[in-house]
Amino acid sequence: xxxxxxxxxxxxxxxxxxxxxxxxxxxxxxxxxxxxxxxxxxxxxxxxxxxxxxxxxxxxxxxxxxxxxxxxxxxxxxxxxxxxxxxxxxxxxxxxxxxxxxxxxxxxxxxxxxxxxxxxxxxxxxxxxxxxxxxxxxxxxxxxxxxxxxxxxxxxxxxxxxxxxxxxxxxxxxxxxxxxxxxxxxxxxxxxxxxxxxxxxxxxxxxxxxxxxxxxxxxxxxxxxxxxxxxxxxxxxxxxxxxxxxxxxxxxxxxxxxxxxxxxxxxxxxxxx
Amino acid sequence: xxxxxxxxxxxxxxxxxxxxxxxxxxxxxxxxxxxxxxxxxxxxxxxxxxxxxxxxxxxxxxxxxxxxxxxxxxxxxxxxxxxxxxxxxxxxxxxxxxxxxxxxxxxxxxxxxxxxxxxxxxxxxxxxxxxxxxxxxxxxxxxxxxxxxxxxxxxxxxxxxxxxxxxxxxxxxxxxxxxxxxxxxxxxxxxxxxxxxxxxxxxxxxxxxxxxxxxxxxxxxxxxxxxxxxxxxxxxxxxxxxxxxxxxxxxxxxxxxxxxxxxxxxxxxxxxx
Numbered sequence: 001x002x003x004x005x006x007x008x009x010x011x012x013x014x015x016x017x018x019x020x021x022x023x024x025x026x027x028x029x030x031x032x033x034x035x036x037x038x039x040x041x042x043x044x045x046x047x048x049x050x051x052x053x054x055x056x057x058x059x060x061x062x063x064x065x066x067x068x069x070x071x072x073x074x075x076x077x078x079x080x081x082x083x084x085x086x087x088x089x090x091x092x093x094x095x096x097x098x099x100x101x102x103x104x105x106x107x108x109x110x111x112x113x114x115x116x117x118x119x120x121x122x123x124x125x126x127x128x129x130x131x132x133x134x135x136x137x138x139x140x141x142x143x144x145x146x147x148x149x150x151x152x153x154x155x156x157x158x159x160x161x162x163x164x165x166x167x168x169x170x171x172x173x174x175x176x177x178x179x180x181x182x183x184x185x186x187x188x189x190x191x192x193x194x195x196x197x198x199x200x201x202x203x204x205x206x207x208x209x210x211x212x213x214x215x216x217x218x219x220x221x222x223x224x225x226x227x228x229x230x231x232x233x234x235x236x237x238x239x240x241x242x243x244x245x246x247x248x249x250x251x252x253x254x255x256x257x258x259x260x261x262x263x264x265x266x267x268x269x270x271x272x273x
Numbered sequence: 274x275x276x277x278x279x280x281x282x283x284x285x286x287x288x289x290x291x292x293x294x295x296x297x298x299x300x301x302x303x304x305x306x307x308x309x310x311x312x313x314x315x316x317x318x319x320x321x322x323x324x325x326x327x328x329x330x331x332x333x334x335x336x337x338x339x340x341x342x343x344x345x346x347x348x349x350x351x352x353x354x355x356x357x358x359x360x361x362x363x364x365x366x367x368x369x370x371x372x373x374x375x376x377x378x379x380x381x382x383x384x385x386x387x388x389x390x391x392x393x394x395x396x397x398x399x400x401x402x403x404x405x406x407x408x409x410x411x412x413x414x415x416x417x418x419x420x421x422x423x424x425x426x427x428x429x430x431x432x433x434x435x436x437x438x439x440x441x442x443x444x445x446x447x448x449x450x451x452x453x454x455x456x457x458x459x460x461x462x463x464x465x466x467x468x469x470x471x472x473x474x475x476x477x478x479x480x481x482x483x484x485x486x487x488x489x490x491x492x493x494x495x496x497x498x499x500x501x502x503x504x505x506x507x508x509x510x511x512x513x514x515x516x517x518x519x520x521x522x523x524x525x526x527x528x529x530x531x532x533x534x535x536x537x538x539x540x541x542x543x544x545x546x
Contacts, residue, residue, distance in 0.1 A: 003318050003319070003336060004318045005318060006316060006318055006319065006336075007336075024336070028304075028308055029308065029311060029312075033311075034311055037311045037313075038311070112315065112316060112319060112336065112337075113316055138315075138316035138317075138318075140313065140314040140315070140316075141314040141315065141316065141317045141342040141343045141344075142317070143316075238313065238314070240313055241313050241314055244311070244312050244313060248312075
């Protein structure tokens with residue numbers, strides 16, 4: 001059955017070049033995700049605010065690695081741990097630059113939710129830091145559009161030399177509304193090497209004090225955004241559905257990322273050159 | 274502990290004739306149902322509207338077989354696959370005619386939710402197509418009344434000869450509010466033979482464009498129902514609870530349907546005659 005926006009068309013399936021990696025079925029959620037969904041909203045103080053992000057470079061875990069809450073400022077905070085056997089942090093660093101150039105790359109990631117992706121600068125080179133990815137995707141039942149503006153980890157106060165020394169990658173982004181100066185929140189995915197592969201620690205802080213007008217708002221903009229917060233919080237996705245989305249796309253891609261990276265990644269490119 | 278409306282009374286348990294098939298305990302939900310309940314609302318375009326029902330005669334599956342969504346018209350769409358070892362489509366065809374005559378038959382189906390069933394025409398013969406079953410049942414925490422008006426599959430554009438050739442049964446119904454011309458939605462259960470038994474593909478499309486006043490509403494009725502939609506959608510059951518109800522009743526009955534059919538079905542009737 002042909003869908004309106006989702007998945008590969010018959011033409012895309014026939015043409016390649018990524019069609020062999022396209023799997024329309026999403027596997028079962030990992031156990032820690034199921035447990036978190038059953039638990040529903042947890043105590044908000046178990047979910048540190050974005051200001052504490054840089055402490056993720058320390059060994060160990062946060063009090064909640066997978067779960068969600070609604071903070072006193074109406075923000076939603078959604079955290080998710082994804083186990084990724086066979087995957088290295090470098091593969092994800094490559095993926096974030098590579099996927100944003102084409103919808104058919106982006107659709108590999110979540111065949112039941114992803115619709116469209118392109119770079120705001122119109123270029124198609126494979127880099128992500130300092131660029132904005134314009135995406136259209138389902139979050140729960142509804143279609144959402146967002147501008148994901150990737151930042152260097154240092155912008156979220158990470159010690160980049162220490163990350164490198166530990167073999168880690170941290171993907172950081174400001175989430176905005178395309179075509180407007182409105183910022184909805186912050187997004188972070190840390191990749192750490194573990195025995196047999198990697199683990200991804202995802203963090204989403206959306207709405208409330210995480211929203212802003214522009215990058216460096218003056219007093220007027222801060223006042224306006226504070227007034228808009230009660231309205232803005234009704235526009236936030238359902239935190240449980242956001243957790244499901246993140247858990248599914250990360251585990252799904254991780255299932256074939258080693259092979260995808262081997263085929264299209266920097267090593268393959270160098271050999272072809 | 275005797276319940277107010279639910280389950281068999283001591284007298285019903287003692288009297289028979291179906292008491293030996295009455296099991297007050299509902300088994301664990303099938304895995305695909307658990308996964309769907311955790312996933313919550315999924316992308317609405319993965320849930321085709323009622324107009325595409327007849328394509329279910331094709332082999333294969335829809336993008337989502339078990340799950341729910343809220344469509345842009347505020348309709349809820351709830352789909353459920355139930356695996357039924359040992360069961361044949363013909364057993365369900367018999368069941369839909371047989372169960373509607375007596376509450377104590379209906380209660381076998383879902384001992385923790387079903388209260389009352391009778392045919393609107395007051396007769397007690399065992400046929401369902403073209404008749405309306407007046408039922409009272411719990412949906413989630415609340416008691417709901419409905420008139421289930423069964424239709425021939427051709428009314429939903431199914432090719433009945435092809436269904437027969439494939440050994441399939443499709444139970445189709447319009448769901449209405451008893452004593453009123455209000456129609457709330459559409460209901461469909463397809464039974465397909467599979468290795469070792471059958472599978473049931475259930476579809477519920479409720480509210481939004483699925484609601485109507487009368488069978489063939491004029492412009493005035495269409496206008497009225499459009500105005501009423503926002504109110505009407507607040508009256509819809511919780512889609513997750515509707516999924517739970519369907520998954521439980523179908524799997525529960527399937528557990529003893531072969532024996533029930535052997536005891537009370539057409540073969541037993543013919544031998545007794």
